[in-house]
Each structure stands twice: as C-alpha cells, then as structure tokens.
Amino acid sequence: MRYSARQYAEALHKALEEKKGGERAEALTRFAALIRRNGDKSLLERILIQYERIDLEKSGTVKAEVETPEALAPHVRREIEKAIGKPVMLMEKSDPSLIAGIRILLNDTLRIDASARTMIAGLFSPRK
Amino acid sequence: MSSPLIDNLKKEIEGAETGARRHEIGTVIEVGDGIARIFGLTNVALQEMVEFETSEGPVSGVAFNLEEDNVGAIILGDYAKVKEGDHVTHAGRILSVRVGEELIGRVIDPLGEPQDGKGPIFASESNAVYNPIESNAPSVVDRSPVNTPIHTGIKAIDSIIPIGRGQRELIIGDRQVGKTSIAIDTIINQKNDTRHRTPICIYVAVGQKQSKVATVIATLEEKGAMEYTIVVSAPASSPASFRYIAPYSAAAIAEYFMNKGQDALVVYDDLSKHAVAYREISLLLRRPPGREAYPGDIFYLHSRLLERAAKLNDKKGGGSFTALPIIETQLGDVSAYIPTNVISITDGQIYLESDLFNQGVRPAVNAGLSVSRVGSSAQTKAMKKVAGRLRLELAQFRELAAFAQYSSELDEGTKRTINRGRVLTEVLKQNELEPMPFEKQIVLIYAATQGLFDAVPLDDVRKTYEEFLSFVDKLHADILASLKDSGELTDDTAAKLKAINEEFRQMKS
Numbered sequence: 001m002r003y004s005a006r007q008y009a010e011a012l013h014k015a016l017e018e019k020k021g022g023e024r025a026e027a028l029t030r031f032a033a034l035i036r037r038n039g040d041k042s043l044l045e046r047i048l049i050q051y052e053r054i055d056l057e058k059s060g061t062v063k064a065e066v067e068t069p070e071a072l073a074p075h076v077r078r079e080i081e082k083a084i085g086k087p088v089m090l091m092e093k094s095d096p097s098l099i100a101g102i103r104i105l106l107n108d109t110l111r112i113d114a115s116a117r118t119m120i121a122g123l124f125s126p127r128k
Numbered sequence: 129m130s131s132p133l134i135d136n137l138k139k140e141i142e143g144a145e146t147g148a149r150r151h152e153i154g155t156v157i158e159v160g161d162g163i164a165r166i167f168g169l170t171n172v173a174l175q176e177m178v179e180f181e182t183s184e185g186p187v188s189g190v191a192f193n194l195e196e197d198n199v200g201a202i203i204l205g206d207y208a209k210v211k212e213g214d215h216v217t218h219a220g221r222i223l224s225v226r227v228g229e230e231l232i233g234r235v236i237d238p239l240g241e242p243q244d245g246k247g248p249i250f251a252s253e254s255n256a257v258y259n260p261i262e263s264n265a266p267s268v269v270d271r272s273p274v275n276t277p278i279h280t281g282i283k284a285i286d287s288i289i290p291i292g293r294g295q296r297e298l299i300i301g302d303r304q305v306g307k308t309s310i311a312i313d314t315i316i317n318q319k320n321d322t323r324h325r326t327p328i329c330i331y332v333a334v335g336q337k338q339s340k341v342a343t344v345i346a347t348l349e350e351k352g353a354m355e356y357t358i359v360v361s362a363p364a365s366s367p368a369s370f371r372y373i374a375p376y377s378a379a380a381i382a383e384y385f386m387n388k389g390q391d392a393l394v395v396y397d398d399l400s401k402h403a404v405a406y407r408e409i410s411l412l413l414r415r416p417p418g419r420e421a422y423p424g425d426i427f428y429l430h431s432r433l434l435e436r437a438a439k440l441n442d443k444k445g446g447g448s449f450t451a452l453p454i455i456e457t458q459l460g461d462v463s464a465y466i467p468t469n470v471i472s473i474t475d476g477q478i479y480l481e482s483d484l485f486n487q488g489v490r491p492a493v494n495a496g497l498s499v500s501r502v503g504s505s506a507q508t509k510a511m512k513k514v515a516g517r518l519r520l521e522l523a524q525f526r527e528l529a530a531f532a533q534y535s536s537e538l539d540e541g542t543k544r545t546i547n548r549g550r551v552l553t554e555v556l557k558q559n560e561l562e563p564m565p566f567e568k569q570i571v572l573i574y575a576a577t578q579g580l581f582d583a584v585p586l587d588d589v590r591k592t593y594e595e596f597l598s599f600v601d602k603l604h605a606d607i608l609a610s611l612k613d614s615g616e617l618t619d620d621t622a623a624k625l626k627a628i629n630e631e632f633r634q635m636k637s
Binding site: 109112123 | 140147148149150151152153154155157158167168170196197198215217
C-alpha cells in the first residue's frame with residue numbers, strides 16, 4: 001500500500017509526540033529508514049511541509065510572514081497578533097518594492113495583500 | 129490646465145479598488161518539463177488558470193491534476209522561469225481564449241497571442257469575448273441533421289466520400305501521402321463555392337515543423353484563402369502544453385462563429401501528435417500508463433474534442449462546425465490504438481494509401497476503404513445522381529482488377545468494366561492546389577460514366593478531359609451556370625449533357 005505525504009506526516013507527528021532528546025532522534029532515524037524502505041524518498045519535502053502544517057494545527061499557532069516596505073513598527077505587530085487572535089509565529093521581511101502598505105502570508109496558504117504595488121498593478125490589469 | 133487624458137486617469141484612480149486582496153496561495157514543490165507540482169491551492173478548480181509568481185515576472189499555468197495533497201499544473205509559457213518555492217495564485221478564470229472577427233486572417237498561438245508579426249489582434253479590451261477552451265458539445269436537441277455540403281473541390285471526395293457541414297471526416301494515411309494537401313485544397317476551394325456561404329476556416333498545426341506551417345500559411349496567402357482563415361500554430365518546438373490545448377483552442381474559436389449562425393471548418397493537423405503531447409503530459413504528471421503508454425482517458429481526449437463539431441438547428445441560428453481531423457498511420461496500420469479510436473469517433477474517413485500514391489494516383493484516396501457516413505444526405509442532388517453510377521463502376525472494377533493481368537483471356541464485358549474502371553481512376557486524378565468547381569465535376573463524371581473517354585488511351589485521358597472541360601466552358605457555359613445555380617440534374621439537363629458529349633466526340637473524331 002502506498003502512503004500519502006499527509007499520512008506519513010501524521011504518523012511522524014504521533015511518533016514524536018511526548019518524546020524528547022535521544023528518543024526523538026531514534027524515532028527520526030527509524031522514520032527515515034521506513035521512507036527509504038518504502039521507496040518514498042521523493043515525498044520527503046511534502047512530508048516536511050505537511051508535518052509543519054500539522055504541528056501548527058495541533059499547537060493552535062498561526063504562521064504569519066509579514067512583508068512591509070520598511071521595518072515593521074511594534075504597534076503594527078501587536079495589531080496583527082490581536083487581529084489573528086491566536087498565538088502567532090511571526091516572521092518579518094522588508095521589501096521596498098511594495099511601495100507602501102502591507103502583505104501577510106498566513107500558514108503558507110492565504111495571502112492578504114494591501115500593498116500599494118498591487119493596487120497600482122490592479123489599475124493597469126487588462127482583465128479585472 | 130487639464131486634458132481629457134489626465135481627467136480619465138483621475139477617474140480611473142478614484143474608481144480603483146483600494147481594499148486588501150485575499151488570495152489563496154500555493155507553493156511550487158517540484159518543477160520540470162513544463163509540469164509543476166504545487167502544494168496548497170486546495171480550492172483550485174480543474175482546468176482553472178493559475179499564475180506562478182516568478183522572479184522574472186508572472187507565468188501562466190493550468191491546474192490539471194487535483195491530488196490529495198498537491199496540485200499538478202501544466203505551465204503555459206517559459207517553464208525555466210518557474211523555480212521551486214515560487215508562490216502560485218488562482219487567476220480566477222477557466223482556461224479561455226479571446227474570440228472575435230479580428231482573428232480572421234491571423235496566425236495565433238493556442239492562447240490567442242499573435243504569431244505573424246502583424247501586431248496586436250484586438251484594438252481594445254472593451255466588449256472582449258472569451259470562450260473557455262474546454263466546453264460541452266451542443267446537446268441533441270440543439271442539433272440538426274447534416275444537410276449542406278462542404279465541397280472540397282476534389283473529385284474523388286466530392287463524388288464518392290461527400291462531406292457535409294457539421295460532419296467530422298477523418299483524413300488518415302501514412303506520412304507524405306497528401307493528407308495536409310486535401311485539407312488545404314478544401315480550405316482554398318471554399319471561396320469558389322459561391323452557392324453556399326463561405327465558412328471560416330481554422331487550420332490547427334499540432335507538432336508540425338515550423339517550415340511546414342510557414343509553407344501552409346504562404347500557400348493560403350497566395351491563393352487568397354487567408355481572407356477567411358485563422359491559423360492556430362503549436363509547432364513541434366512549442367511545449368507539450370501548447371500542443372495539447374491547440375485543438376481545443378481552435379474548437380473554442382469555431383464555436384464562436386457557429387453560435388453566431390456562421391459556418392466554421394476546422395482542420396486538426398494532426399491528432400496523432402496531439403495524442404503524443406497528451407501522453408507526454410500525462411506521464412510527467414505520473415498518471416498510470418495504458419496501451420502504448422497512453423493514459424486511460426485518451427479516447428475521451430479526442431471524443432470530447434470531436435463531439436463539439438455540430439450542425440445547429442434553426443432555433444440555435446443554424447450555424448455549423450465541421451471537423452477534418454488528420455491521423456498519421458505507421459506503415460498503413462489503421463488498427464493501431466489512436467487510429468481506431470478516432471475512426472470510431474468520426475463520421476467517416478478518407479483513407480490515403482502509400483501504394484496508390486507511389487502508382488501516381490493523386491490524391492491517393494482508397495475508394496474502397498474510405499467512407500462518409502452522413503455526407504450523402506448533404507450531397508448536391510446532381511452530384512448524387514452522377515456519383516451513384518461512378519461508385520458502382522469503381523466497385524465492379526475493384527472486384528475485377530485482380531484479373532486485369534489476364535486481359536487477353538477475358539470476355540468482352542469484363543474487359544469493358546476493367547477499362548472503364550481505369551479510365552475513371554484517371555479521371556479522378558487531380559493535382560494538388562487545383563480544386564475543381566462542383567458543376568465541372570458533375571459534367572466530367574457524367575461524361576466519363578457515359579463512356580466518353582473509353583476509347584482514349586489511358587495516358588491521354590487527362591489531356592482529353594481537360595480539352596472537354598475547356599470545350600464546355602467556352603461553348604456551353606450556360607449548362608455549368610444552370611448546374612451551379614440549381615444543383616440539380618434534371619432530365620432536360622441530362623439530355624443536354626448527352627448532346628454535348630456527342631458533339632465533343634464528333635469534334636475529336
């Protein structure tokens with residue numbers, strides 16, 4: 001039977017739960033051997049992405065990548081955390097090409113774009 | 129100071145959306161050979177366009193495989209720009225192509241972008257009509273039976289294997305036997321067929337050499353056929369994704385004209401290469417391979433394309449969409465996977481044979497294996513009358529042809545049948561790019577089946593019938609005009625034709 005990346009990731013997450021130090025390392029080694037034995041090395045990257053997603057789901061944390069033209073002001077950071085209403089793993093990135101505004105990527109799946117660059121691009125987009 | 133330009137710009141800016149935009153995002157986890165695997169984008173629809181945000185600008189793609197934890201997409205454009213980790217967003221629309229009258233006379237790629245260096249196709253974005261590349265075929269209630277002919281200008285086809293508007297007639301044969309020539313002749317002949325409205329012709333080059341496509345375009349231009357023709361080009365050098373969508377794109381354009389009540393004729397050159405492009409994409413997407421490594425849905429690939437050809441009923445505008453798919457066989461093997469599939473889907477086939485081609489029979493149509501299942505109901509009455517006898521005499525000849533080598537020991541009746549068959553075969557020979565108007569075809573076939581050329585040595589048949597046609601053209605143009613206008617062979621016209629034959633016979637003797 002073939003396992004999907006999601007199934008592998010769930011199994012790994014269960015195996016690593018409540019394990020610490022040497023036990024975790026041992027579990028990881030066994031997991032790597034299983035992947036090799038099943039010939040699913042090509043799934044490794046997808047398994048890791050799924051693992052991260054499951055980990056965030058279980059801990060109730062939201063991963064937020066925030067892009068602004070300049071360094072993020074502390075009050076904006078607080079506002080973002082308040083708006084999300086859950087523990088936030090916030091990563092900042094400054095990108096002057098945004099011109100103004102903000103762009104937030106949540107859990108690698110949803111992007112909220114309120115940057116001036118996108119608004120200006122929208123003005124000239126041929127198909128709205 | 130204000131100018132209308134600045135005022136317009138101000139208005140645009142005032143009306144611009146300033147709110148935040150929400151996008152579902154995917155991430156490229158694997159890319160190569162025109163295919164990308166995307167993690168995320170869980171709400172993407174099948175056949176929905178996606179946009180890869182690459183460091184070198186956006187690249188379009190189509191969601192093609194929706195799997196449990198990822199989306200397989202085909203990249204429409206330069207896949208070398210797409211890198212692992214790039215973000216992907218929904219484009220918010222199904223893969224579609226812009227359609228309109230402006231496309232006529234142009235050469236485009238399957239996405240509707242101009243390829244002929246004549247600049248943009250559409251002058252403005254206002255009132256743009258986009259047709260989805262994949263759409264459902266017209267339903268049974270919207271269709272009407274095929275009842276109008278589409279004349280190819282090729283004697284052997286218009287008489288024995290007639291094609292009707294809305295029909296799907298396959299052109300099948302080995303390489304270099306004149307498949308494309310038949311299609312091109314048909315396109316060229318449309319402007320001569322003034323009795324019926326000229327269809328918009330679409331030539332789709334799938335996986336062809338660029339040089340061949342250039343030759344086809346030059347020929348169409350030279351013959352004045354580009355005035356009502358669109359060329360959709362996905363040559364061998366284009367990505368598999370382009371070769372895969374090209375026929376669907378052409379069908380979307382043809383449907384635009386059909387739904388407007390016009391006629392459209394689409395030549396798919398060729399569907400064997402289309403199947404190969406689809407196999408390439410499917411294998412790269414790791415879909416399970418079946419017979420000849422084609423995926424399991426290869427039949428559906430062609431059936432859903434060819435089912436879109438139709439003759440609509442008067443309520444729906446009476447438009448039509450005729451399809452001439454081409455299939456290339458290997459060593460005449462029509463029982464291979466793709467040829468049998470397409471034969472079973474279409475309403476008949478024109479079978480071209482290498483042996484006939486090498487014997488100098490051009491077009492190399494095998495009249496025995498070729499068939500048109502619905503065309504006869506669309507055939508002009510006059511042609512139906514003369515072709516009945518032609519078909520019978522050719523069939524009798526084919527049966528006796530094996531005995532032709534013992535001609536000295538055969539009875540007179542058999543000898544006569546064999547000779548008539550040989551003469552008719554000569555009469556049906558035709559050079560490429562020289563389509564013949566149907567009224568001339570009727571006069572010629574009538575004369576041949578009445579035995580006018582029976583006494584002429586085989587090598588001189590062609591010269592003699594050309595003299596005969598020029599004689600009719602010069603001295604009896606009225607009969608050609610009456611056949612062209614009425615499309616019927618009345619007893620009166622038949623008597624006149626008999627008299628003309630006699631007159632020509634006496635003139636030659």
